């Protein structure tokens with residue numbers, strides 16, 4: 001029996017080493033995850049989470065092991081060029097209302113000012129969305145003293161539409177606490193162990209959208225649910241873990257089509273749905289990225305010189321779910337508007 005176990009262990013570690021990855025990590029000096037990529041002043045800026053090794057890590061169902069404490073911005077002059085790791089852009093200690101966990105951020109530019117949007121837990125351990133402002137894309141950013149009024153949950157991403165309006169998409173279930181907020185933005189405390197809304201045949205919990213005010217540091221409206229439906233017009237259901245929204249909403253537009261892509265969490269996919277309106281409803285289309293190595297799958301998309309790129313993370317360097325590394329690869333929209341599925345592991 002002992003021999004069999006040893007052989008199994010050797011085989012498992014051998015096949016683990018044999019894994020071929022489609023792309024190399026962008027940087028190996030620090031652990032980075034959840035990349036939100038943007039083109040500012042002709043340069044590529046990536047706003048990732050900065051994963052860290054805690055001295056006494058706390059593991060629980062709420063994701064406490066993702067205990068990040070600051071943000072570092074990455075930049076490249078061009079695709080394939082050298083990567084700069086900038087100094088600390090924002091530290092948790094400089095956010096007056098924050099208690100712990102700097103999760104997936106995003107950024108936006110307006111009139112020469114840069115806005116860093118970030119989810120973190122307040123003193124009551126409730127996720128809200130914060131905003132910090134800088135004159136430079138890489139920061140340092142100065143945090144507002146309170147979270148954005150009316151904001152909740154996590155994984156903010158800000159989409160700038162062609163007409164100059166900015167929309168924030170937010171939300172993530174389980175550890176991201178979206179299940180605590182109903183669609184009228186009312187809060188009911190519950191643990192992270194509350195998985196989805198507990199009713200398998202009900203429509204799945206929706207990500208939320210809010211139009212940003214002109215000042216970029218507040219919402220111009222209350223967050224509204226973004227419906228995700230199938231091609232027959234029926235809502236994607238709670239029990240449909242291969243297609244229902246979990247976290248990491250991101251929107252891009254190509255040829256007049258709005259693409260909402262998101263993570264399915266415990267089934268580890270990035271899937272996408274399309275609409276002719278930023279508010280949706282979005283019609284589920286298919287898989288954008290198959291599972292990466294590691295539990296979380298979180299991405300962004302960026303067009304540079306008429307080519308589209310998919311930024312993502314995996315755990316190639318550490319092999320640990322909460323110590324991730326950011327990567328990117330080219331992505332392709334087909335003639336019919338669908339997206340070619342990406343496989344980042346080549347077996």
Ligand code: FUB
Pocket residue numbers: 033034049066103104154155172247248296297298
């Ligand atoms: O990085 C912490 C959390 O893990 C993010 O906010 C989620 O999207 C997942 O990637």
